[in-house]
Amino acid sequence: MLIVDACRLAWPDFETLYALEAPSGSMLAIVGPSGGGKTTLLSMIAGFETPVSGRLAFDGRDLLPLSPAERPVAMMFQDNNLFAHLTAAQNVALGIRPSLRLAEADRARVAEALAAVDLAGLEARRPEQLSGGQRQRVALARALVSRKPLLLLDEPFGALDPGLRREMIAIVDDLRRARGITVLITIHTPEDVLDRADALAFVARGRVLVQDAPRAALDPTRDPAIAAFVGHAAPAKS
Amino acid sequence: MRRAPGRRLPHPGALVALALAVLAAAAFGALIAAAQDRPSVLALDAYLRRILVFSLAQAALSTVLSLALGAALALALARRRFPGRGLALAALGAAAVMPAIVVVFSVVAVYGRSGWLAVGLEATGLTLRPDPFGWPGILLAHVFLNAALATRVYLDALSRAPAEHWRLAAILGFGARATFAHLDRPILMRETPGLAGLVFLLCFTSFAIVLTLGGGPGKATLEVAIFSALRVELDFARAAMLAGVQLAICLSLTLVLHWAVTRAPVVPTERLPIARPDAGDPRLRRLDRAVLALGGALVLPILAATLEGAAALPRVFDRDLAHAATTSVAIALVSAVLACAMAIALAGAAQAARSRRRGRLAAAYDVLPALVLAIPPFALTAGLFLLLRGRVGPTQAGFLLLPLVNAIGALPFAYRFLAPALATSAERHGRLAALLGLTGLRRIAIVDWPVLRRPLAGAFAFAAALSFGDFGIVALFGGTELRTVPYLLYERLGAYRLDEAAAIGLLLVAAAFALSAFATRMARC
Numbered sequence: 045m046l047i048v049d050a051c052r053l054a055w056p057d058f059e060t061l062y063a064l065e066a067p068s069g070s071m072l073a074i075v076g077p078s079g080g081g082k083t084t085l086l087s088m089i090a091g092f093e094t095p096v097s098g099r100l101a102f103d104g105r106d107l108l109p110l111s112p113a114e115r116p117v118a119m120m121f122q123d124n125n126l127f128a129h130l131t132a133a134q135n136v137a138l139g140i141r142p143s144l145r146l147a148e149a150d151r152a153r154v155a156e157a158l159a160a161v162d163l164a165g166l167e168a169r170r171p172e173q174l175s176g177g178q179r180q181r182v183a184l185a186r187a188l189v190s191r192k193p194l195l196l197l198d199e200p201f202g203a204l205d206p207g208l209r210r211e212m213i214a215i216v217d218d219l220r221r222a223r224g225i226t227v228l229i230t231i232h233t234p235e236d237v238l239d240r241a242d243a244l245a246f247v248a249r250g251r252v253l254v255q256d257a258p259r260a261a262l263d264p265t266r267d268p269a270i271a272a273f274v275g276h277a278a279p280a281k282s
Numbered sequence: 283m284r285r286a287p288g289r290r291l292p293h294p295g296a297l298v299a300l301a302l303a304v305l306a307a308a309a310f311g312a313l314i315a316a317a318q319d320r321p322s323v324l325a326l327d328a329y330l331r332r333i334l335v336f337s338l339a340q341a342a343l344s345t346v347l348s349l350a351l352g353a354a355l356a357l358a359l360a361r362r363r364f365p366g367r368g369l370a371l372a373a374l375g376a377a378a379v380m381p382a383i384v385v386v387f388s389v390v391a392v393y394g395r396s397g398w399l400a401v402g403l404e405a406t407g408l409t410l411r412p413d414p415f416g417w418p419g420i421l422l423a424h425v426f427l428n429a430a431l432a433t434r435v436y437l438d439a440l441s442r443a444p445a446e447h448w449r450l451a452a453i454l455g456f457g458a459r460a461t462f463a464h465l466d467r468p469i470l471m472r473e474t475p476g477l478a479g480l481v482f483l484l485c486f487t488s489f490a491i492v493l494t495l496g497g498g499p500g501k502a503t504l505e506v507a508i509f510s511a512l513r514v515e516l517d518f519a520r521a522a523m524l525a526g527v528q529l530a531i532c533l534s535l536t537l538v539l540h541w542a543v544t545r546a547p548v549v550p551t552e553r554l555p556i557a558r559p560d561a562g563d564p565r566l567r568r569l570d571r572a573v574l575a576l577g578g579a580l581v582l583p584i585l586a587a588t589l590e591g592a593a594a595l596p597r598v599f600d601r602d603l604a605h606a607a608t609t610s611v612a613i614a615l616v617s618a619v620l621a622c623a624m625a626i627a628l629a630g631a632a633q634a635a636r637s638r639r640r641g642r643l644a645a646a647y648d649v650l651p652a653l654v655l656a657i658p659p660f661a662l663t664a665g666l667f668l669l670l671r672g673r674v675g676p677t678q679a680g681f682l683l684l685p686l687v688n689a690i691g692a693l694p695f696a697y698r699f700l701a702p703a704l705a706t707s708a709e710r711h712g713r714l715a716a717l718l719g720l721t722g723l724r725r726i727a728i729v730d731w732p733v734l735r736r737p738l739a740g741a742f743a744f745a746a747a748l749s750f751g752d753f754g755i756v757a758l759f760g761g762t763e764l765r766t767v768p769y770l771l772y773e774r775l776g777a778y779r780l781d782e783a784a785a786i787g788l789l790l791v792a793a794a795f796a797l798s799a800f801a802t803r804m805a806r807c
Contacts, residue, residue, distance in 0.1 A: 092449060092556050113455030113559075124444035129468040138450075142460035190454070 046194065046226060051088060051098030053250075060084055060250030061098075066243070068103060068193070071220060071227040073237045073258060076247035077273055082230040085247060086196045089228070090117050102194055102226075118187035119196040122203055125183035126171040132158065132182045133167035139190035157185040161215060177208045181215070188219065195220070197229040201236075210236055234262060246270055295631020298624045299650055302690070306657055309665025310522065316668055317519030329499075330507075330524070337503045340417070341486035344424035348481050351425065352432025353470050355577045358570035359433070360440045360466075361561050370574070371437075372799075376791065377430035377581050379798040380588075381751030382490040383768050384787040385423045387775065388587035389414055389495065391784065393422065398583065415497030423491045426584055428481045429577070439473045440466060448556050458563040479539035483532055483655055490753045490768075494775075504528040508660040513758055518664065525661030532656030540649045588791045591784030598785040606765040610750050613685050613766065618745040620689035622738060625651065625696035629704045637712060651697035659687050663755045680759030684766075687755050692745035699741035699801075700734065707733040740804035747797035751790050 046066040053060045060081050066072040074082050087093045089100065091112035100107045107115050118139070126135045130144075136154045137144050146154070158164055161181040171179055180200055187195050197216070201209040213229075217240045220227045231237060234244065237258065244261040246254045248269040254261045264271035355374075359367065380388075392398045393414040403410050414422065447465055456464065489505040496502055502510075504524050511521040560566055632647035663683050670679045707730045715721075715729045753768035760769040767790055774783040 087449075090449070090453060092452065112449075112452040115453075117453060119449065119453050121446045121449070124446035125450070127447065127464050127468070129471075130464070138454050138460075138464070142454055142456045142464070 045103060046089075046228075047099065047101045048085075048089070049099040049101075051095040051100055053084065053088060053093055053095050058250060060088075062088070062247075062250075062252055064245050064252045064255050066226055066228065068226050069220065069224045070242040071217060071229065071237070071240060072255075073234060073241040073244045074228060074230040074247055075232075075234045075244055075262070075273070076253075077269065080248040080269075081250040082247050083198055084250070085252075086119070086198050086228065086230060089115075089194075090119050090196055091115050115194075116192050117194050117196060118190050118192040119198065120180070120183045120187060120200045122199040122201075126179055128171050130170070131167065132163065132169050132171075132174065135171070135182050136185045136189055139186040139188075153189050154185075157188040158182070160188060160219065161185045177204055177212060180204070180212060184216065184219070188223070193225055195225050195227045197227065199230055199232065202232055206233075206236075209233070213237060213240055234258065246273070248273075293627075293631040293634055295627040295629070295634075295647060298627040299631070299647065302624075302650070302654060305666070305690075306654075306662065308669060309662045310525070312665040312668040313518055313522035313525065313661060317522045330527070332500050333502045333504065333507055334527070336501055337486055340420055340424070340492075340503075341482050341488075344421055344428065344485040345478055345482045347421065347425045348428035349432050349474065349478055351429040351573075351577065351580070352477075353436050354573040355429065355433040356436035356440060356470075357462075357466060358573045358577075359437055361558055361566065362570055362574070370578075373581055373585055374430045374433050375799065375802065376795045377426060377585060378434055379747055379751075379794045380427065380585075381753065381768055381787075381790050381794055382423070382427070382488070383494070383753040383771055384588060384751070384790050385426060385584065386419075386491055386494045387771070387780075387783055387787050388584040389419055389423050389426075391587040391590060391780075392583045393419065398587070415495055416501055419495035419497070420488075420492055420501070422580075423495060424485050424488065426580060428484065430581065432477055432481065433577075435477050436470060436473060439469050443469060445555060448558065451559050452556065456559050458560040458566050461558065461560040475539055479535060483535065487528065487532065487655075487658065489660075489757075493757075505658060505660060508658055508664075509757060512660060512664050518668070521661060521664055525658045528658045529656055529661070533653065536652050536656050537649070540652060588784070588788050591781070591786070591788035594781035594785040595788065598782050598789075602765065602770060603767070603786070606767045606770045609764065610766040610768075613681075613688065614746040614750040616685035617688035617692060617749040618742045620685060621692040621696040621745040622700070622741050624689065624693055625700045625741060626704070626734075626738075629697060629701040632701065633704050633708045637708065648701070651694040654690050655694050657690070659691060659755050660758065662690070663687050663758060667758075676759060677761070677763040680756070680764045684756060684759070684764075685749070688749035688752055689745070691752070691754075692748045695748065696741040696745050699737045699744065703734050703737040704730065736804045740801040743797045743801040743804065747794045747801070750797070751794045 045068055046064075048062050048064045051060070051062045058081075062081075062085055064072070074085065076082055084093060088095060089107070091107070091110065094108070102116055105116075126132075127138070130138070133154050134144055136157055137146055137150065140146065140150050140153065155164070155167065158167060161184050163178060163181055163185065166174065166178065169178075171182075174182065183200075195216075201212045204212065213236055216227060216229070219225065229237065229241075237244075241258050243255060244258040245252050246261055246267070246269070248267075253267050253269060262270060262274055264274045359370065390397060393412050394400070395411060395413065397412065397414075399412050403412070443465055451461055451465060454460075486503065487505045488503055489509065492501065492503045493506050493509065496506065504527060508521050508524045508528070511517045511524060628647050628650060632644045635641075635644040635647060666683055666686075667676075667679050670682070674682070710733075711729045715725050720728055751768060753766075753772060756764070756766050756769045757772070760766070760772070765773075767786060771783050771786040771790065774780075774786060
């Protein structure tokens with residue numbers, strides 16, 4: 045269970061107070077307007093931002109004293125997930141050992157992870173020789189080999205076409221079911237995850253306004269911010 | 283202003299490209315025509331072989347040392363935050379734009395026979411007599427200028443690393459070694475070919491430093507040899523031959539580098555920077571301290587030596603200086619205007635070619651400003667002077683040719699400021715402008731000007747700084763009737779009025795630093 049309890053971060057012009065829970069092995073979609081604090085929430089869980097007060101724990105372990113590398117966290121962004129001078133296999137291998145000095149068993153794990161995201165045979169390609177969707181799958185394979193139980197996805201598929209986006213979300217969902225990973229995903233298009241996510245948190249003004257089952261959480265009567273958000277999203281849904 | 287389809291006026295950039303080609307061809311033609319009387323000297327003699335070897339060797343060594351020190355300093359400055367870091371960056375900025383003739387003066391003031399180092403050594407009882415003339419002085423001056431330049435280029439590139447990569451490094455637990463291997467080294471490697479080519483060209487064609495610190499007939503660059511062929515031996519044939527050799531070497535290097543350097547596009551993000559994971563490594567901390575100390579030991583004394591001129595400042599404000607300053611300012615203004623106009627025309631032509639999907643033509647426009655760096659300014663000047671001879675006197679020719687040749691010298695730098703801005707403007711608003719039917723001057727006023735204003739101010743200031751501090755072809759024309767401020771400094775040096783030379787040097791450094799600091803601020807937007 046991931047527990048975010050009254051985590052306060054403060055800047056001169058922005059303040060957050062986050063509270064949410066996600067059972068281990070679940071997928072939580074994080075939705076809300078731009079600048080509302082979705083990315084900041086993930087940054088805090090990953091350890092790039094330190095709350096001035098509050099509690100952050102995963103499976104009974106306090107995360108706040110831990111550095112990003114010590115936390116049980118893997119992360120993926122919309123862009124720049126891969127290092128351009130390394131091959132796909134080497135980019136994945138970074139998740140095991142940053143020095144890239146791999147034992148035979150490690151090499152097998154890299155191959156297995158690439159196969160799990162349907163990239164077997166593309167080990168030697170460099171990022172510029174891969175499509176956008178393939179690059180994101182390499183990043184996903186790296187998250188898998190790192191064996192971190194909490195996967196944070198920050199708008200990971202925002203640059204992909206709708207069809208490809210859903211395909212990628214299906215891959216993520218299958219992997220988390222197969223391996224029991226907990227997934228937090230921020231997303232601009234909640235309709236892509238309505239049937240996959242266990243819960244949806246609506247984040248605006250630095251707060252989690254609602255956390256509920258995906259469809260229920262997007263009920264426009266629950267908050268004007270949700271109404272405004274869904275109002276914009278409505279034409280895309282039909 | 284609607285034009286009939288199919289009948290297209292040539293782009294102003296095409297005219298600029300044509301004019302540059304015609305100028306270079308005419309200058310070389312005139313030199314070769316003048317050489318007809320004495321074809322016997324067109325042989326590759328022992329002297330030429332010797333200066334070629336020296337030029338290549340000193341340029342190669344200067345480049346390696348400058349880039350190594352520049353990379354180490356850039357990494358240390360990227361890893362460390364310390365009080366005075368801003369001042370260190372400002373000092374590097376000042377060093378990178380210091381006029382070469384002032385660097386020479388300061389090197390002698392610090393490392394000369396009666397310089398600071400000699401005085402310091404004597405005080406400790408050592409009888410070593412430092413001698414900066416020849417190899418040590420040339421290397422010192424070149425590394426001083428170009429390590430500062432390399433540090434700035436590398437540091438700028440390091441700071442543009444995607445913010446996501448630093449977050450991944452933190453999550454994946456990169457140590458100092460992995461941080462260097464996966465974040466810093468690829469960035470440094472990407473910048474190195476272009477930077478090495480530029481520094482090598484600057485050192486290979488170095489004039490003022492080698493002329494004054496060479497200290498022997500064999501210690502010359504081709505540029506110095508061209509100068510002495512023109513001014514001392516009045517041997518145009520020899521000058522043309524030397525210029526041809528230099529042009530061939532520089533052109534091939536520029537072209538090879540241009541096609542070799544490709545940049546992977548990086549997706550920019552607006553994430554905030556986070557702390558580097560290698561900042562805490564104790565071995566790196568010691569290394570960075572040593573590198574910063576070394577950089578300080580190289581840069582600070584030479585910079586500080588310019589301040590020695592402060593004492594003699596009141597004595598140099600005379601009619602000569604006022605006259606020289608007026609001349610220098612006028613030349614700097616005209617050449618900056620010319621350089622910016624040429625750069626905008628060429629960048630506009632490249633952009634127009636790109637929007638018509640004529641990538642090769644666009645690439646040709648992009649490489650042209652770099653190519654002009656390969657034209658030896660003395661050869662260009664001498665050729666054009668031969669064409670003007672008989673129509674105008676030497677002084678008038680100087681007034682005509684100085685701004686023109688300085689503008690051509692500043693063109694690659696102005697282009698670097700302006701071309702990205704024009705490309706951004708086209709990317710952001712190009713289609714919209716086309717849709718609204720905005721063309722010509724109206725398009726420039728509404729679409730390009732807001733984006734171009736700041737880089738233009740930057741390019742203008744930088745070009746003016748280059749021209750103002752330049753001691754190059756003015757050495758051909760300089761005399762009682764035509765004096766620029768750097769020429770005045772050269773005269774005072776020759777007359778051993780060292781304190782006055784120091785004062786003039788201080789003024790030159792102040793002007794160059796002010797202009798380039800302004801240019802940097804403008805370029806940053």
